[in-house]
Amino acid sequence: PDADAYEAARERLRNQARPAGCLGILEDVGARLSGIFGVMDVHLARKVVITCAGDHGICAEGVSLFPQEVTPQMVYNFINGGASINVLAKHAGAAVRVADIGVNHDFEPALPIFHKKVRRGTGNFAIEPAMTRDEARKSVEAGIEIVDELVRESPLHLLGTGDMGIGNTTPSTAIIAAYSGLSVSELTGRGTGVDDEGLRRKISAIERGLALHKPDPRDPLGVLAAVGGLEIGGLAGLVIGAAAHGVPVVCDGFIATAGALIACELAPKAKAYLFASHNSVEIGHAFMLKHLGLQPLLHLEFRLGEGTGAALAMELMDASTRILADIRTFEEVAIQDAQA
Amino acid sequence: PDADAYEAARERLRNQARPAGCLGILEDVGARLSGIFGVMDVHLARKVVITCAGDHGICAEGVSLFPQEVTPQMVYNFINGGASINVLAKHAGAAVRVADIGVNHDFEPALPIFHKKVRRGTGNFAIEPAMTRDEARKSVEAGIEIVDELVRESPLHLLGTGDMGIGNTTPSTAIIAAYSGLSVSELTGRGTGVDDEGLRRKISAIERGLALHKPDPRDPLGVLAAVGGLEIGGLAGLVIGAAAHGVPVVCDGFIATAGALIACELAPKAKAYLFASHNSVEIGHAFMLKHLGLQPLLHLEFRLGEGTGAALAMELMDASTRILADIRTFEEVAIQDAQA
Incomplete structure (x- = not known):
């Protein structure tokens, strides 16, 4: 696995507009999958x-x-x-x-x-x-x-x-x-x-x-x-x-x-x-x-x-990939608010 | 809920081609949903x-x-x-x-x-x-x-x-x-x-x-x-x-x-x-x-x-409805074998 991708995923999870860590063990599952595939937006297609x-x-x-x-x-x-x-x-x-x-x-x-x-x-x-x-x-x-x-x-x-x-x-x-x-x-x-x-x-x-x-x-x-x-x-x-x-x-x-x-x-x-x-x-x-x-x-x-x-x-692993990629960060929410 | 539908669901679960009770708490979830809707094949569409x-x-x-x-x-x-x-x-x-x-x-x-x-x-x-x-x-x-x-x-x-x-x-x-x-x-x-x-x-x-x-x-x-x-x-x-x-x-x-x-x-x-x-x-x-x-x-x-x-x-509740309706009973497996 790609340690940098894993750390980037952990950081994104921390910056999402919700209390840190509140999605429990699915957060680390998502980060681990991100590390394995080396991308933030993992799709477990097959x-x-x-x-x-x-x-x-x-x-x-x-x-x-x-x-x-x-x-x-x-x-x-x-x-x-x-x-x-x-x-x-x-x-x-x-x-x-x-x-x-x-x-x-x-x-x-x-x-x-x-x-x-x-x-x-x-x-x-x-x-x-x-x-x-x-x-x-x-x-x-x-x-x-x-x-x-x-x-x-x-x-x-x-x-x-x-x-x-x-x-x-x-x-x-x-x-x-x-x-x-x-x-x-x-x-x-x-x-x-x-x-x-x-x-x-x-x-x-x-x-x-x-x-x-x-x-x-x-x-x-x-x-x-x-x-x-x-x-x-x-x-x-x-x-x-x-x-x-x-x-x-x-x-x-x-x-x-x-x-x-x-x-x-x-x-x-x-x-x-x-x-x-x-x-x-x-x-x-x-x-x-x-x-x-x-x-x-x-x-x-x-x-x-x-x-x-x-x-x-x-x-649940599939859900973890969506949690990581799709829940907006505070910054993304602010950008959307500014555009609205 | 319909007690007869619930009991019929429990019976179907017991007759499925697998050890009794081995799908744990999802078995009862499926049976309860069956009792609520009064049918064996529940679809949680909306x-x-x-x-x-x-x-x-x-x-x-x-x-x-x-x-x-x-x-x-x-x-x-x-x-x-x-x-x-x-x-x-x-x-x-x-x-x-x-x-x-x-x-x-x-x-x-x-x-x-x-x-x-x-x-x-x-x-x-x-x-x-x-x-x-x-x-x-x-x-x-x-x-x-x-x-x-x-x-x-x-x-x-x-x-x-x-x-x-x-x-x-x-x-x-x-x-x-x-x-x-x-x-x-x-x-x-x-x-x-x-x-x-x-x-x-x-x-x-x-x-x-x-x-x-x-x-x-x-x-x-x-x-x-x-x-x-x-x-x-x-x-x-x-x-x-x-x-x-x-x-x-x-x-x-x-x-x-x-x-x-x-x-x-x-x-x-x-x-x-x-x-x-x-x-x-x-x-x-x-x-x-x-x-x-x-x-x-x-x-x-x-x-x-x-x-x-x-x-x-x-x-998981959705999965429980599939467990109940779609896993074949011993009888259904035998019928299929006879047809094959």
Whole structure:
């Protein structure tokens, strides 16, 4: 980002005909976007949400309410346009594109998705690595390639990241445990709604996985390989790819933020392009946001994923660009009064 | 509202192809709007933010950072279209209309505002009543009349309330003190940014006013007359008028919510049509939201007023109608799959 453009934006915000700072956190969002694009009047014309899908061997431990078959079913639902992310992205003026990074299902090559399957689902990380180190790298590269392809199509102004993968709060929680040092039982939430027994199975699976692999937080690709997910690698790659192209990226909830965490551990400068859409009800999300230095825009008790929070947050980010560029300064008001 | 339509909406939300409840507080917002309009597919086509303006005799006590002259200046700024509320309402697809309920300035009759001046500013409630009981009634009626006029123009689907009035966090705090029984020093915030000395003056002014008038919370019009504001009465009238016409109404921050509180004390059934846009940083706002049974949609640290929070919240309310009507149920997904 352009530090001078950021400072010029902060100055304009201070000079607007209103009490300083009274538009809260949207002021800094607008200034950051101004810094990223190097102009005062930012227009987020092309917005795209990428929903990365993958399956999880850890589901064998009974950690999720839904069977793995739901992952490809939801991919088809996204393509048919009637899923939650389609509805919210449309409302935000954003396109939705789905990426298969590791779904346990063969999609027809003609299906209009990003075909980036690294493997059909991860291994059960309670008893084996989720994936090899090479597969982890490939999953991150898949995300980077997707942004390359998007940017090649036409200029991209805002990327949103979202996830689909039955069971994927479990690897996300394992990643956070590796980085936070917080206890698994403290961190583990109910995902999309497991009962007490399911919660116990989830905690046990994560604890066994961490004890088995002892992931080293200084080695983010190693963490991803040991206890991560293929779509989580893809989500990390999206953040890195967006930052590399100078495109702001807003990450969705718990799983997408776990991907963003891996991204910023691999490429710390990506943080400057990253925004957080909402605070999830999932325990551990607050740790990640603090670790990444992000303030979430929405507090709506969303716990769906798919990119739904990112899509809604895009509307507020868009509003922040109008706040910065369109609210008149005291000087502009005086000039208009003199002309009237 | 139509209880059957509300229940049908809740059922549709439960049957959508996603985990139950995962779209958080927007689910209930959508269901409430469905109950208000009596249909599943609500379209908030015509949205209007009314910014009620008034001046405050209490400014003589040095409670505000800005001089009273700023109130009419901002009215002109709203009309010229370059103020914060213009920018945010435009982003939300809403019109902005300004109402003079009690500005200490004579506006030309040709000026395109609602001319509803009850008197030129309130009295200094630290030493005299803010207004007479008759003036308080007239200020509420002004708000009701504005909604009547709006509805007469064309169907109205969502009303937002906003305020402009230098010094108006002071009467709002006095109203909350009367209803909450909480101590004035605990309740009093810095408004648009007074310093420690200003804060002490503000607390002292409110304490003297409450001691002088002893406003009775069972008599909302009496509270408004004793320590209120003309635009606060107008804001109360907007809520009552909207409810009377079956129109949902989203109140802005601290001052607009004080108006909504008076409205719901005068006409408790209005609550069913009321939504809260955001939680203000101003102390006492949380009390009002709890008292009114409202959950705010935004947590952006806004502290401007004008209707800025209401305008942004309209976008989320709009999204809630799409969530309800457009996200497919499991049955609809199955039908589509069968057709494919």
